[in-house]
Amino acid sequence: MSLMFQPLKKYADFTGRARRSEYWLFTLFIILVEIAYFILVSAIGGGTSGNMNPIGFVLSGLYGLFVLGIIIPSLAVSFRRLHDTDRSAWWLLIAFLPFIGGLVLLVFNVLPGTNGPNKYGPDPKTGQTDTAAVFS
Numbered sequence: 001m002s003l004m005f006q007p008l009k010k011y012a013d014f015t016g017r018a019r020r021s022e023y024w025l026f027t028l029f030i031i032l033v034e035i036a037y038f039i040l041v042s043a044i045g046g047g048t049s050g051n052m053n054p055i056g057f058v059l060s061g062l063y064g065l066f067v068l069g070i071i072i073p074s075l076a077v078s079f080r081r082l083h084d085t086d087r088s089a090w091w092l093l094i095a096f097l098p099f100i101g102g103l104v105l106l107v108f109n110v111l112p113g114t115n116g117p118n119k120y121g122p123d124p125k126t127g128q129t130d131t132a133a134v135f136s
Contacts, residue, residue, distance in 0.1 A: 004029050007077040014089070016121040018080035023109055026077055030070060037063045083120035084113035 004025035007018075037059065044055050052060070079089040085108055094101040116123050 007073040010076060011073050012076055014076050014079045016080055017084035017113060017124045018077050019084065019113065019124045020109070023077055023081040030074070033066060081109055084124065085111050086114045086118045086120070
């Protein structure tokens, strides 16, 4: 469960590596929040902006703040996930290719990370940290 919120703890940390479980549990967290939002908006009858009641307006504002708040950690965990597969974060730009880009990123995010350290840092599965970086 702590891996689900790890990207929020590492809010703007674009360096290092992220395990598959960290990436996918954070994605699950975002999906659950979105489902809860849409259920709440549907339950209060605040669908479209033309006939939205005040509670729906407040919920939409809170959802907008949530989306703005998770942009940076979402990008950061995506960078770290690509680093775990020994790929540059520039691969995220492939998402701009219709259809193919999203599939390529999905495959990259499903693949296991490289065993042992790579050029982006130590293996997150082993739990080793760079003690020189911590104490410098």
